[in-house]
Amino acid sequence: MPELPEVETVANGVHERVHGARIRAVSLGPHKEPLKSAPAHIEATLTGARIEGVRRVGKTIVMDVKQRNGKPAQATIHLGMTGRLLVSDRNVPLPPHTHVTLHLDDKRDVRFVDPRRFGRMGIVDEGTTYEGPGKEPLTITADEFAALFKGRKTSIKAALLNQSLLHGVGNIYADESLFHASIRPARLAGTLKRSELNALHTALQKVLRHAIQLGGSSVSDYVDADGVRGFFQLEHRVYSRTGEPCKTCGKPIEKITLGGRSTHFCKHCQK
């Protein structure tokens, strides 16, 4: 489901609701795929811990906690395609596909729900801090950004999706930022001129910030921690608009596959 703006929206919403709360107990569902760490380790780390904060790193939600013994620890939640992190009153029925429930000491739960089970929740190794696999798109400089793509033989679209380069960009925002930078997704990353990379750097940050302001994109059933939909899908120029007229030139938006994912662009506006 979620890319950087959606994960940011969820993390901020959960943070506002639960920071400072204590986790009284932890319940785990029957499936083990959604757990990145041993079930007993997740339970032992989080039971009795106080939630210090919830934030986003790349597409991952990081929950900073202070354990009963006073030691800091971190839980990570990656939402995959269909994951949700909900704060619910405990009397609200547990949704199907709930894999982890953190029972707070104030009659509320934090619930990790994921029908498709591509998401993962885990505990960060003791003594280390989660940094994510790549660079942060919102704060990377133009110089650092350009350096990422030097010598790359893959398409710029695939490179944008490579989380070990930039973390947080997914299919929607890769397509949208390439449109705003007027660059065709199939162009080889290593062949882009510095002026084009500068335009892409600017477009990417602008698109991501705008999407965060609108609470992310709600395609299908995405909702934030309050069950509220985002509105950035109304701003999409190319994503999921195959055959519809380009909002700049009127020619139909094309769809191809790159990096194994559907890729939308305007042949006329993007060079």
Place this chain on the structure above:
DNA sequence: CGCGGGCCCTGTGAGC
């Protein structure tokens, strides 16, 4: 090492 493709899952919606 870098890159592309297959695969992991369930739900939804288009098309028949």
Place this chain on the structure above:
DNA sequence: TGCTCACAGGGCCCGC
């Protein structure tokens, strides 16, 4: 109306 099939916002793993 009801069924089947393709496809979905991600990323790991494997082989080349």
